[in-house]
Amino acid sequence: MDIRDTVFIALFAAIMAALAVFPPITLPVIGVPITAQSLGVMLAGGVLGAWRGALAIVLFLALVAIGLPLLPGGRGGFAVFMGPTAGFLLGWILSAFVIGWLTERFWHSLNFPVALMICLGGGVVVLYAIGVPWIAMVARISPLTALTGSLSFIPGDIVKSVVAAGVIVTVRRSYPIITR
Amino acid sequence: MLSDLYIPGDSPVHRARPLVKILALVVFCTGVFLVDHWAGIALAALLVAAGFALAGLHPRHGFAALRPALWILAAIFAVQLWLTGPALAAFVILRFALLILAASLVTLTTTAGEFVAGIEAGLKPAPDWVPKARIALAISLSLRFIPLVRSVLDEVREAQRARGLERNLTALLVPLVVRTLKQADETAEAIQARSFD
Numbered sequence: 001m002d003i004r005d006t007v008f009i010a011l012f013a014a015i016m017a018a019l020a021v022f023p024p025i026t027l028p029v030i031g032v033p034i035t036a037q038s039l040g041v042m043l044a045g046g047v048l049g050a051w052r053g054a055l056a057i058v059l060f061l062a063l064v065a066i067g068l069p070l071l072p073g074g075r076g077g078f079a080v081f082m083g084p085t086a087g088f089l090l091g092w093i094l095s096a097f098v099i100g101w102l103t104e105r106f107w108h109s110l111n112f113p114v115a116l117m118i119c120l121g122g123g124v125v126v127l128y129a130i131g132v133p134w135i136a137m138v139a140r141i142s143p144l145t146a147l148t149g150s151l152s153f154i155p156g157d158i159v160k161s162v163v164a165a166g167v168i169v170t171v172r173r174s175y176p177i178i179t180r
Numbered sequence: 181m182l183s184d185l186y187i188p189g190d191s192p193v194h195r196a197r198p199l200v201k202i203l204a205l206v207v208f209c210t211g212v213f214l215v216d217h218w219a220g221i222a223l224a225a226l227l228v229a230a231g232f233a234l235a236g237l238h239p240r241h242g243f244a245a246l247r248p249a250l251w252i253l254a255a256i257f258a259v260q261l262w263l264t265g266p267a268l269a270a271f272v273i274l275r276f277a278l279l280i281l282a283a284s285l286v287t288l289t290t291t292a293g294e295f296v297a298g299i300e301a302g303l304k305p306a307p308d309w310v311p312k313a314r315i316a317l318a319i320s321l322s323l324r325f326i327p328l329v330r331s332v333l334d335e336v337r338e339a340q341r342a343r344g345l346e347r348n349l350t351a352l353l354v355p356l357v358v359r360t361l362k363q364a365d366e367t368a369e370a371i372q373a374r375s376f377d
Contacts, residue, residue: 003376004368010318011364014325015357018333036349047357059318066295067185067287070326075248077185077287078205082279083249084256139256140272141263149255163349167357170350175358 005052008177012048012056013063016040017070037072039160041092042123045099046115046168049178053100057093064089087134091127098122103168107178115165123164124157185284186291193235194289198298201286208282212275221271224278231285245284246277253277296320317376321367325360332359 019036040060045053060070069076080089099122106114128150136146172178188194193201212224232242246253253273260269296319303312336355337346345351 003371004365006314006318007321007364007368007371008361010321011325011329011360013318013322014329015360017322017326018329021330021333039349039353043353043357047361059322062319063292063322066292066299067290068292069185077245078202078283079245079280079287080248082209082276082283084252084276138276139260140268141256141259145259145263149259163353166350167353170354171357171361174354175361177361 008048009052009056009059012040012044012053013060015043016057016060017063017068020070020072036160038092038123038127038157039164041096042099042119042161042164043167045096045101045122046103046119046164047171047177048100049104050097050100054093054097057096061089061093084135084139085131086138088127088131091130091134094130095122095127098126104178107172110169110172112165112169115168116161119161119164119168120158123161124154127157185287187237187241187288189236189289191235191289193231193285196289198290198294199302201290202298205282205286209279212279218271221274221278224282225274228278228281228285231282235285235289237285237288241288242281242284245288246280249276249280313376317371325364328363329356329360332356332363 016037019040041057044056047053048056064070064076064080065078067077071080080086099118102118102122103110103115106118128147132146132150133143135141135150136143139146208224208227212220215223232239253276256276257269257273260272296316299319300312300316303310303315306312333352333356336352336359339355340346340348340351343351
């Protein structure tokens with residue numbers, strides 16, 4: 001692994017941290033705040049590629065685990081990995097990996113619609129495929145109930161996928177990292 | 181600047197090595213999930229209360245740790261109450277609360293610096309294929325990059341506000357990512373010039 005890779009991984013962990021200070025909107029129904037942070041997950045995969053993107057998320061979650069208040073609302077520490085929504089946090093790792101892998105795969109034909117499909121697939125489908133069964137398991141509710149409870153976040157995630165796809169395509173034109 | 185969630189103190193809990201605390205937490209959490217019974221919950225509650233008392237922490241620290249999870253815990257409680265009745269609903273919520281409190285006990289009594297030192301010490305006996313120096317470098321670099329990214333974000337936000345684009349997320353994120361990638365490249369060159377490898 002090149003030294004540049006290490007630096008980029010550290011940078012995207014820091015970008016994830018910075019995105020926590022975007023003002024979050026908490027829906028009163030279920031309490032998972034809608035923030036710009038999951039945008040950082042899509043960008044990590046879409047800009048850095050599979051391995052570097054996933055490792056950036058691992059590093060970010062490690063910083064959260066050691067007690068830095070880097071999640072929205074100043075949350076941090078081991079406690080967040082004990083809560084019911086921990087599956088979504090751990091799901092970010094696979095999410096970034098899948099988005100990165102697909103972006104590498106379609107790098108030469110990458111345009112906005114392709115990037116959008118990649119972000120929706122990796123950032124929404126993969127993420128919910130981990131987060132929803134996790135809630136169902138630890139909270140002892142049926143997967144269907146957990147899914148219904150999470151549905152209110154899908155619109156926000158679609159908006160974030162649109163933004164992330166636009167950023168990924170523009171950064172690919174102006175400062176590509178993956179093919180260099 | 182960055183601050184962690186540490187509450188200063190000089191109790192045996194504060195002085196215990198980070199690795200010991202993490203292992204104790206893992207054992208505790210596994211135990212709480214394995215012993216699927218009210219007696220286990222009662223014992224776990226006793227242990228958590230004893231831990232907080234020993235560390236000299238106030239109950240309000242515990243409440244502060246639970247507050248972010250309150251909404252979702254209430255939602256799960258309502259669903260459980262409706263599906264299975266009050267006993268199982270209370271059981272599930274209590275178990276969550278205990279896990280969160282136990283984890284925050286570790287976080288509240290350990291500084292981030294102690295954790296980083298603990299990670300480095302824990303990596304020492306690791307086999308050679310583990311890139312120890314790289315891991316330490318990545319952690320310290322990311323801690324250095326957080327204030328940098330925040331200041332670039334503030335600058336970009338200011339500039340886009342002047343153009344009336346402060347509500348446009350793409351107009352904020354593209355310059356943020358491109359500018360910090362350039363800086364990261366310069367940092368990488370600087371590290372290479374000093375023959376890090």
